[in-house]
Amino acid sequence: MTSVAFSYGNSAFQDKLKHNLGAYLTNVVLALPLILGSLLMFLPLIWAVSFSFGQPHEFFKLPPPVIPSAMRLDNYHGVFERVDFLRFFLNSVFVTGCVTIAQIITCSMGGYAFARLRFPGKRIIFILFLASMMVPQHVTLIPVFIIIRGMGLYNNLGALIVPYATSVFGTFLLKQFFETIPDELEDAAKIDGAGFLQIYWRIMLPLAGPPLATLAILTFNSSWNNFFWPLIFINSAEKMTLPLGMIYLRGQDGVTNSGVLMAAIVLNLVPVLIFFMIFQRRLVEGVTLSGLKGA
Amino acid sequence: MTWNRVNSLALREALAGYFFILPTLLSFLVFFLIPTISGLGMSLFDWDFFSEPEYVGLANFIELSQDKLFLITLRNTALFALFATSGNVGLGMFIAIGINSIKWNWLRACLRTAYFIPFVISTVVVALMFGFLLQESTGVVNYYLTRLGINRIPWLSSSAWAFRSVVLIDIWKHVGFFTLIFLAGLQAIPRELYEAAIVDGAGRRVRLTRITIPLLTPSLFFSLIIALIGAFQVFESMYVLTNGGPGDATRTVVMYLFREAFGSFNMGYAASMAVLLFVIILLLTVTQVRLGDRWVFYR
Numbered sequence: 001m002t003s004v005a006f007s008y009g010n011s012a013f014q015d016k017l018k019h020n021l022g023a024y025l026t027n028v029v030l031a032l033p034l035i036l037g038s039l040l041m042f043l044p045l046i047w048a049v050s051f052s053f054g055q056p057h058e059f060f061k062l063p064p065p066v067i068p069s070a071m072r073l074d075n076y077h078g079v080f081e082r083v084d085f086l087r088f089f090l091n092s093v094f095v096t097g098c099v100t101i102a103q104i105i106t107c108s109m110g111g112y113a114f115a116r117l118r119f120p121g122k123r124i125i126f127i128l129f130l131a132s133m134m135v136p137q138h139v140t141l142i143p144v145f146i147i148i149r150g151m152g153l154y155n156n157l158g159a160l161i162v163p164y165a166t167s168v169f170g171t172f173l174l175k176q177f178f179e180t181i182p183d184e185l186e187d188a189a190k191i192d193g194a195g196f197l198q199i200y201w202r203i204m205l206p207l208a209g210p211p212l213a214t215l216a217i218l219t220f221n222s223s224w225n226n227f228f229w230p231l232i233f234i235n236s237a238e239k240m241t242l243p244l245g246m247i248y249l250r251g252q253d254g255v256t257n258s259g260v261l262m263a264a265i266v267l268n269l270v271p272v273l274i275f276f277m278i279f280q281r282r283l284v285e286g287v288t289l290s291g292l293k294g295a
Numbered sequence: 296m297t298w299n300r301v302n303s304l305a306l307r308e309a310l311a312g313y314f315f316i317l318p319t320l321l322s323f324l325v326f327f328l329i330p331t332i333s334g335l336g337m338s339l340f341d342w343d344f345f346s347e348p349e350y351v352g353l354a355n356f357i358e359l360s361q362d363k364l365f366l367i368t369l370r371n372t373a374l375f376a377l378f379a380t381s382g383n384v385g386l387g388m389f390i391a392i393g394i395n396s397i398k399w400n401w402l403r404a405c406l407r408t409a410y411f412i413p414f415v416i417s418t419v420v421v422a423l424m425f426g427f428l429l430q431e432s433t434g435v436v437n438y439y440l441t442r443l444g445i446n447r448i449p450w451l452s453s454s455a456w457a458f459r460s461v462v463l464i465d466i467w468k469h470v471g472f473f474t475l476i477f478l479a480g481l482q483a484i485p486r487e488l489y490e491a492a493i494v495d496g497a498g499r500r501v502r503l504t505r506i507t508i509p510l511l512t513p514s515l516f517f518s519l520i521i522a523l524i525g526a527f528q529v530f531e532s533m534y535v536l537t538n539g540g541p542g543d544a545t546r547t548v549v550m551y552l553f554r555e556a557f558g559s560f561n562m563g564y565a566a567s568m569a570v571l572l573f574v575i576i577l578l579l580t581v582t583q584v585r586l587g588d589r590w591v592f593y594r
Contacts, residue, residue: 023398031397031406033393034390034393034397034406037410038405038406038409038410040467041409041412041471042409044425044428044467045412047428047435048424048427048428051435105318107319109315109316109318109319110315110318110319113311113312113313113316114316117308117311117315118305118308118312119310119313120309122312125316125320128328129319134577135573136524136527136569136572136573136576138528138569138573139330139331139335139566139569139570140326140330141556141565142565142566143331143333143334147325147326163326166318166319166322168319168323171319195311196308196315200315225418227417227419228530228531246419246423247419261427265423265424268417268420269420272416276415280411284407284411287472288476
């Protein structure tokens, strides 16, 4: 670039340099507040990590050390001594896994039917589905509580899975996708004598990888973080998922606002951040997609 | 092809259709339609969960209108919705515009990631973490504030500050989500518009106010609607962080509803709160959609 600039003569080079410098400075000026702001997003997480390794007396020492005097694992031992943290984790994995797999199946089935099949009442059912997204879950809370109890799912992990086995949002997402698949693909299969089940299984599902991945990741995230439902339906420690388990842990002796709680927070953060690192692109895509649909 | 054959084909397709929507439809009926109808009905009854429900007409709603605590929670919820929505959406929009105008791709990606990270962390964990950091006498935040010569702030122990803290934490957690929505909106703006504006001699500010912001109004409209719907249902962060306190300074409608339903077993009363909340959200959304026609710029 420099040699090109020189070939235009010295003053052109200076102009170019000035222009580049100007652009550079604008970038820096614009970026600086944004970078400072983003540090604000990280700071609480960094503190949580550093306190999780700290000793109780260090919390009251001023200044609180950003890097603890020694990397002690006492707080982490404290978590596992007080509660069955691994049980909470496995419960979360089980519930989230079941919900995600169930939604992939049910939403792709529903999406296929709404996008590609003709049946009486299709329009009105779909509109009712969409309308249901507007109603806050608290309206249905007490009746659903009674229904779940009636099903014998009170204090059972099933209570956290069955009501979430399908979603209107996911069905809508997959319907939108299946509508973009050209008719020719389906017609060819029909001529070969394929039934609807085969078309769904052999043609539609293999093509739906990207939207299903988006759905899976969004579902995984919201199911993993679900707190309200376990709060209502779960009352014994061995059935708790992570968010409720955290509240249970806080209620134990000497845990409130201690390094033990911070250690448990870090144990929560690690899998979530790994998940985020792996699926960041899809997650961002999913959020953007659900945003654009509405806009 | 005979009529019979056509009919049987159509019948087969219809049956297949019902088969494929069966799981979704069943779930919709059992966990949405029936509960919604009975939830609406329940608001007209006095019911303690164990004895026979008693029909009381609109008495629950009349009681609500005179219930001081309900009016406080309603006010808290509305104020929270106002501040959290404007903070999240306003900041999200400006962060997105800022990020989008940075030329270096790597920095853009880094910033986008940084702002989005809190979104994936559960509200419970976020609330517990801030509860620790914001303690008045031993919290790290106050320690550094005193080093800067600022007095300790009673983040969670004074009514006014507890409310502000809850709003700030909500913005910390959600601003990245709205940033993403706006970034998507910005990417949808055609480059030619900016190029044409530059040819016409439009400066940075003119391009921002005449192109970027008008063309972002659909994203803004969408963000305002979902932010407000979410904010009116806020529960978790207050439940974990302040449990509604100090006093009732951070108690929201859903917290009160939750306590009435599962603490005092006033099922009918709790149901009437839920119905009222739904009506409020519905009216706000409809109003926004109506008003939206006036200011949202559709290409």
